[in-house]
Amino acid sequence: NAGVTQTPKFQVLKTGQSMTLQCAQDMNHEYMSWYRQDPGMGLRLIHYSVGAGITDQGEVPNGYNVSRSTTEDFPLRLLSAAPSQTSVYFCASSPTSGRSDTQYFGPGTRLTVL
Amino acid sequence: KQEVTQIPAALSVPEGENLVLNCSFTDSAIYNLQWFRQDPGKGLTSLLLIQSSQREQTSGRLNASLDKSSGRSTLYIAASQPGDSATYLCALGGGADGLTFGKGTHLIIQP
Numbered sequence: 032n033a034g035v036t037q038t039p040k041f042q043v044l045k046t047g048q049s050m051t052l053q054c055a056q057d058m059n060h061e062y063m064s065w066y067r068q069d070p071g072m073g074l075r076l077i078h079y080s081v082g083a084g085i086t087d088q089g090e091v092p093n094g095y096n097v098s099r100s101t102t103e104d105f106p107l108r109l110l111s112a113a114p115s116q117t118s119v120y121f122c123a124s125s126p127t128s129g130r131s132d133t134q135y136f137g138p139g140t141r142l143t144v145l
Numbered sequence: 146k147q148e149v150t151q152i153p154a155a156l157s158v159p160e161g162e163n164l165v166l167n168c169s170f171t172d173s174a175i176y177n178l179q180w181f182r183q184d185p186g187k188g189l190t191s192l193l194l195i196q197s198s199q200r201e202q203t204s205g206r207l208n209a210s211l212d213k214s215s216g217r218s219t220l221y222i223a224a225s226q227p228g229d230s231a232t233y234l235c236a237l238g239g240g241a242d243g244l245t246f247g248k249g250t251h252l253i254i255q256p
Contacts (some may be wrong), residue, residue, distance in 0.1 A: 035188075064243050073149075074234070076243040089243055121188060128241040130176045130196045136189040 032055055035137035037122050042114040043143045052107040052140050054098030060135075062128045067091065068139075070096040074121065080105055081128055095106040112144045147172045151247035159255050160227060166215045166220040167197055168235030173213040176238040180209050180220050183249070192233075193220070225254045229238045 048069035056063065068130045076089030080099040094116060096108040105124075109116060120140045125132040147253045148171045158164055175242060177196045181189040191207040196217070200212040200219075208221040232251045236244040 062241070066243075066246075071237075071248065072242070073245040073248045074236075079241065079243050081241050087241070123189075129239075130198075130238070131194070133179065133191045133194050134238075134244065135191070136181075138188040 034114045035122055035124055036058045037134050037137035037140050041141050045145050048112050052120055055103050056124040060124035060126050065107045066121045069118050069129050104106045117144045146241050147237055147245045148248035151243055151250050155251040157253040162225050163223050164225055166233050168218040168247055169215045172235055173253050178218050179236045181234040227254045227256045230254045
């Protein structure tokens with residue numbers, strides 16, 4: 032049981048490049064989400080999914096796309112990277128989005144956009 | 146919009162002391178409140194979850210309380226140890242809308 036895994040751990044992009052941050056969980060969780068963590072801002076929700084085939088926007092969705100074709104995987108796509116997207120990205124999952132559900136976080140991807 | 150404030154932003158205490166971390170929030174319509182621990186360069190680890198109908202939760206040396214009427218939560222750490230050094234984050238859950246986080250308290254326990 033690996034929990035929530037994220038790849039890559041580190042990435043450097045040039046402005047305008049695209050890439051996909053991978054997230055997978057092996058706990059059969061319905062709910063998955065992406066956050067970004069910036070100094071002085073705390074963690075902010077980018078996108079979330081309540082189940083396979085269902086996604087929705089969070090607080091800061093611009094510049095990012097997501098899809099959820101399977102229960103296990105929830106990739107985050109940067110369409111055209113910008114320096115403002117330099118951040119640490121965390122994926123999280125929980126059994127559902129219910130009141131008693133603890134969220135489990137991955138180890139993060141540190142992204143730098145030059 | 147929910148706003149979460151954590152005070153103090155940083156705290157340094159000698160080993161063995163009992164300490165309290167504070168979290169305040171503006172909207173009492175919450176599903177739950179969670180306390181997380183984050184070590185440098187690492188992900189978040191959930192410490193305690195308090196459902197909106199509960200008043201407190203305990204795990205080992207940790208005790209978290211929730212007072213929705215005043216918009217406050219506290220995390221009490223008993224008999225602190227150097228291994229408790231980390232950033233502690235308070236987060237409020239609103240169901241499918243995810244978590245709203247405070248900016249954290251950076252805690253250092255001096256040996």
